[in-house]
Amino acid sequence: MRVVVTGGGGFLGSHLCEALLSRGDRVVCLDDFSTSEPGNTAHLREHPGFTFVYADVATGIDVPGRIDAVAHLASPASPPDYHRRPLETLAVGSRGTENALRLAARHGARFLLASTSEVYGDPVIHPQRENYWGNVNPVGPRSVYDEAKRFAEALSMAYRRSLSTDVGIVRIFNTYGPRMRPHDGRVVSTFIRQALDGEPLTIYGDGSQTRSFCYVDDMVRGLLAMIDSDVPGPLNLGNPSERTVRELADLVCETTRSTSGVEFRPLPVDDPTRRRPVITQAQHQLGWYPQVPMEDGLRETVGWFTSRQRRLSRDRAD
Numbered sequence: 001m002r003v004v005v006t007g008g009g010g011f012l013g014s015h016l017c018e019a020l021l022s023r024g025d026r027v028v029c030l031d032d033f034s035t036s037e038p039g040n041t042a043h044l045r046e047h048p049g050f051t052f053v054y055a056d057v058a059t060g061i062d063v064p065g066r067i068d069a070v071a072h073l074a075s076p077a078s079p080p081d082y083h084r085r086p087l088e089t090l091a092v093g094s095r096g097t098e099n100a101l102r103l104a105a106r107h108g109a110r111f112l113l114a115s116t117s118e119v120y121g122d123p124v125i126h127p128q129r130e131n132y133w134g135n136v137n138p139v140g141p142r143s144v145y146d147e148a149k150r151f152a153e154a155l156s157m158a159y160r161r162s163l164s165t166d167v168g169i170v171r172i173f174n175t176y177g178p179r180m181r182p183h184d185g186r187v188v189s190t191f192i193r194q195a196l197d198g199e200p201l202t203i204y205g206d207g208s209q210t211r212s213f214c215y216v217d218d219m220v221r222g223l224l225a226m227i228d229s230d231v232p233g234p235l236n237l238g239n240p241s242e243r244t245v246r247e248l249a250d251l252v253c254e255t256t257r258s259t260s261g262v263e264f265r266p267l268p269v270d271d272p273t274r275r276r277p278v279i280t281q282a283q284h285q286l287g288w289y290p291q292v293p294m295e296d297g298l299r300e301t302v303g304w305f306t307s308r309q310r311r312l313s314r315d316r317a318d
């Protein structure tokens with residue numbers, strides 16, 4: 001297959017590009033590095049099956065040649081990133097999604113939309129099944145992301161219904177792993193960086209809010225299975241093992257053997273109180289379920305953060 005990956009330079013996108021290449025697919029990666037580092041895909045640049053195109057996909061997408069699938073991942077994903085780039089987040093979720101859908105429709109290609117558990121907002125129903133419509137504040141600070149993704153889902157379904165585009169939607173729940181930016185502001189990367197730097201871990205609110213964290217390798221297996229299927233979705237992809245933010249802080253301290261301690265900060269506006277996916281649909285329709293326990297995934301992630309720190313201080317010394 002020849003697969004276009006928008007946002008392929010990012011955390012999830014770079015792992016997806018790598019997985020596609022390693023099973024023999026060719027990859028065209030589109031990115032503008034607005035929320036990522038070129039280093040994520042530097043090791044792929046010499047691969048004969050890999051093409052990188054620097055592009056803002058909200059402006060337009062031009063990829064010559066045959067295309068079998070389009071995986072649309074381009075979008076800021078961390079709350080500080082989308083708060084910093086509200087208009088760009090709405091643009092890539094709307095115009096960017098339309099450009100990516102048009103490309104897929106023109107080529108009769110499979111289209112994968114990387115949607116999010118944020119479409120459920122601060123959920124009144126717990127845990128979340130795909131048939132729950134969510135509880136989103138349409139005018140709050142998170143709405144630029146949540147509503148852009150909800151619009152992207154609606155647009156993708158409209159392409160499916162009116163143009164028979166082979167659309168598949170996945171709703172991704174919090175995913176972590178190597179290549180997260182240490183300063184991206186997401187909770188796992190922030191806690192690991194703080195623990196390794198000997199700084200107190202910043203817990204927002206009282207830490208009783210929950211999330212369900214999925215390791216990146218599991219998520220990429222799910223994305224590949226969805227690309228290979230003709231399942232329309234939306235399907236939840238995530239690890240149903242739910243933890244409080246306080247529990248996560250303790251686990252990170254344990255894994256890093258840190259004695260940093262914690263510090264409490266105000267809870268951001270509209271911060272969801274709980275999140276846990278029901279994944280029976282993904283299990284039945286894709287045969288997918290996560291396999292990596294959080295303790296193992298965190299160990300891998302901490303190992304990556306540590307070696308990154310060592311590499312950076314070696315470079316600085318040289």
Ligand code: NAD
Pocket residue numbers: 006007008009010011012013030031032033034035036037055056057058072073074075076077078092096114115116117171172173174175176
């Ligand atoms: P990320 O910020 O690491 O990656 C997003 C990539 O998209 C970056 O490389 C960024 O530069 C690129 N990008 C943003 N706007 C662009 C534009 N207009 N044109 C071209 N490239 C652009 O985030 P991620 O965690 O890898 O998330 C990838 C996708 O998965 C996003 O769509 C996100 O909404 C979705 N998602 C991720 C998670 C998660 O926990 N990681 C959870 C739910 C949904």
Ligand code: UDP
Pocket residue numbers: 078079174185186187188190191202203204205209211245267268271272
């Ligand atoms: N969070 C926290 N400290 C941080 C960063 C985040 O306590 O330094 C909390 C945040 O308020 C939220 C949870 O951790 O309740 C997950 O935040 P993240 O930004 O990773 O993901 P999202 O809110 O998008 O699920």
